[in-house]
Amino acid sequence: MSSNKKQKPPPKREPETGDGPGQAQEEGAEASLTIDDLDPDFPREVMSHEEARGLNHCYACASCTAGCPVHEVFPEFDPRKLALMVKLGLRTAVLSSPHLWACTACHSCEEHCPQNVQLYHILNVLKNMAAREGHTPYPWIIQTRNLARTGVIYRTDESLREKRRARSLPELACEGEKARAVIEASDLGRRVERRRRR
Amino acid sequence: MSRYALFLGCTTPVHVVQYEVAARWVCERLGIDLVDSTDFICCGFSQIDLDGEGALQLAAVNLAQASRMGLDILSLCPTCTGVLADAAQKLEDETVREAVNDRLRALDLAYEGGVRVRHFSHVLYEEIEGAGRALELARDLSGIRIAPHYGCHTLRPEAILDGPDDPDAPFTLHRLIALTGAEPVDYETLTLCCGGKAFPVAKDISFALVRKKLQNLTEREVDALVVQCPTCYLMYGTMQDEVNKKYGTQYRIGTLLYPQLLGLALGADPETDLALDLNETSLDRLLSRLD
Numbered sequence: 001m002s003s004n005k006k007q008k009p010p011p012k013r014e015p016e017t018g019d020g021p022g023q024a025q026e027e028g029a030e031a032s033l034t035i036d037d038l039d040p041d042f043p044r045e046v047m048s049h050e051e052a053r054g055l056n057h058c059y060a061c062a063s064c065t066a067g068c069p070v071h072e073v074f075p076e077f078d079p080r081k082l083a084l085m086v087k088l089g090l091r092t093a094v095l096s097s098p099h100l101w102a103c104t105a106c107h108s109c110e111e112h113c114p115q116n117v118q119l120y121h122i123l124n125v126l127k128n129m130a131a132r133e134g135h136t137p138y139p140w141i142i143q144t145r146n147l148a149r150t151g152v153i154y155r156t157d158e159s160l161r162e163k164r165r166a167r168s169l170p171e172l173a174c175e176g177e178k179a180r181a182v183i184e185a186s187d188l189g190r191r192v193e194r195r196r197r198r
Numbered sequence: 199m200s201r202y203a204l205f206l207g208c209t210t211p212v213h214v215v216q217y218e219v220a221a222r223w224v225c226e227r228l229g230i231d232l233v234d235s236t237d238f239i240c241c242g243f244s245q246i247d248l249d250g251e252g253a254l255q256l257a258a259v260n261l262a263q264a265s266r267m268g269l270d271i272l273s274l275c276p277t278c279t280g281v282l283a284d285a286a287q288k289l290e291d292e293t294v295r296e297a298v299n300d301r302l303r304a305l306d307l308a309y310e311g312g313v314r315v316r317h318f319s320h321v322l323y324e325e326i327e328g329a330g331r332a333l334e335l336a337r338d339l340s341g342i343r344i345a346p347h348y349g350c351h352t353l354r355p356e357a358i359l360d361g362p363d364d365p366d367a368p369f370t371l372h373r374l375i376a377l378t379g380a381e382p383v384d385y386e387t388l389t390l391c392c393g394g395k396a397f398p399v400a401k402d403i404s405f406a407l408v409r410k411k412l413q414n415l416t417e418r419e420v421d422a423l424v425v426q427c428p429t430c431y432l433m434y435g436t437m438q439d440e441v442n443k444k445y446g447t448q449y450r451i452g453t454l455l456y457p458q459l460l461g462l463a464l465g466a467d468p469e470t471d472l473a474l475d476l477n478e479t480s481l482d483r484l485l486s487r488l489d
Contacts, residue, residue, distance in 0.1 A: 069390060069393070070396065073403055074403050077403075101247070101400070102403055103395070104350075104394070110354075131249065136248060139399055143245075147239070147244065151239040152208035153240055156212060163215060167215060169211070169215065169218060171236070173238075179256065181304065181305055182305075185255070186251060186252030188249045
C-alpha cells in the first residue's frame with residue numbers, strides 16, 4: 001500500500017508493483033543487501049519440514065496479506081513479504097524479526113491461499129527455528145515455565161482456589177507433573193533454557 | 199443423554215470463571231453430562247510456536263487421558279478444540295502415533311486413537327437445533343439486539359473442525375442466539391480476529407483490532423456482544439476499559455459468554471448460576487430489558 005515511500009523518484013510505477021522483493025530487501029536489511037545476506041540453504045531448510053513444502057507454490061499473489069487482520073492494522077506485518085524473504089534466503093532478517101511473533105493464528109492466510117500454501121504452519125516452522133536460536137519472546141518463556149509448574153500457562157494461587165470454591169467449582173489439579181515431563185523430554189526445555197542464558 | 203470429558207483449557211478456569219460456571223449450569227439443565235478430570239493439561243497451543251513436536255506431545259497427553267476415560271472431549275475453548283482435533287487427526291497415522299506413544303509410556307499413558315473433540319457451542323447447536331428440540335424459555339428476550347462474535351478458531355481451519363459453519367459466512371451462533379428469543383445482529387466486522395494471541399508481545403496490534411470491532415458494534419447499536427471463546431472474552435470484555443483509555447473512546451459494549459445468555463433465557467439466577475457479576479462490562483442495557 002503506502003510501502004514504497006522510500007523509493008526516491010517513483011519511476012512511474014504504481015504502488016502495487018513496488019512492494020515486491022525490493023521492499024523485502026529494504027526492510028530486511030536497513031539499506032541494501034549484499035550477496036552475503038543471502039543464505040541459499042535457508043529456503044531448503046524451511047521446506048524440509050513437510051508442512052512448509054508448499055512454499056514453492058507461492059506466486060506472491062498476496063491473498064494472504066489481503067486477508068490478514070494484523071496487516072490491516074499494522075502494515076509492516078506482511079505474510080507475503082515473509083514468504084518472499086524466506087525464498088530469497090534472508091535467514092537472519094526473518095528469524096530475528098519480531099514480526100514473526102505478531103501473528104494472531106487466525107488461519108485466514110491459509111484459508112484464502114489459492115495455492116494451498118500453509119502459511120500459518122510455515123510461520124510456526126520459522127518460529128520454531130527462531131526459538132532454537134534463542135529468539136523466543138519473554139512472555140512465551142513465562143508460559144512454558146508456568147506450564148511446567150501448574151499444568152496450565154498461568155500461575156495459580158490461593159486467591160484463585162478461593163474464587164473457584166466460592167463458585168462451587170471443582171479444584172484445579174494445579175500440578176504440572178505431566179506437563180513438566182513432556183517439556184523436559186522435548187526440545188521445549190532447551191529452548192527456554194537457552195533464552196534464559198542469553 | 200450425551201456424556202463428555204470436560205476440557206477446561208488454561209484461560210477459562212483461571213481468568214474466565216464465569217464461562218465455566220454458566221457452561222456447567224446450561225449442560226446440567228439440558229442433560230449434557232460433563233465428566234471432570236484433574237489429569238488434563240494445556241492443549242499444547244502455547245508451545246506450538248516454540249516446538250511443534252513438544253506441543254503435539256502435550257495434546258497427546260490429553261487425548262490419551264480422554265481415551266482412558268472412554269469419552270469424547272467437550273472443550274469450552276475453540277483454540278483448544280482446534281489444536282486437539284488437529285493432533286487427533288495427526289495421531290490417526292500409526293507411525294506418528296507410535297513415535298508419540300514411545301514418549302507417553304514414560305507417563306504411563308498411550309493413545310490408541312478414536313477420540314473426537316468438539317467445541318461446546320457445536321455440541322449445543324447439535325443437541326438443540328440439530329435435534330429440533332424446543333427450549334422452555336423462562337424469560338422474554340425478544341427485541342434484544344445481540345451481536346455474535348464467532349472467534350477464529352470456531353471457524354478455522356475448516357478441514358480440522360467438524361462444525362457446520364462456512365468460515366466466511368458462519369451461522370451457528372446466530373441460530374443459537376435466536377433460540378434464546380433474542381435478535382442476532384449482523385455487522386461488517388463479524389469475523390474479525392480479536393488479536394488475543396498477539397497480546398503478550400504486541401498489545402497495540404490487539405487493541406487496534408478490538409477497537410475496530412467495538413466501533414462497529416457501537417454504530418450498530420447492539421445491546422450486547424456474545425462470544426464463545428475465553429480469549430475473545432478477555433479481549434472484548436476484560437480489556438474494554440484499557441482500550442477506551444488508550445484511544446480516549448467511550449465504548450460500552452456489554453460482553454458475555456453464550457451460555458450466560460442461554461442461561462438467562464432458561465431462567466437461571468444471573469449471579470449464582472451464571473456468575474454474571476464477574477463480567478467486567480456493564481450488562482445493564484441487556485438486563486434492564488428482562489422483566
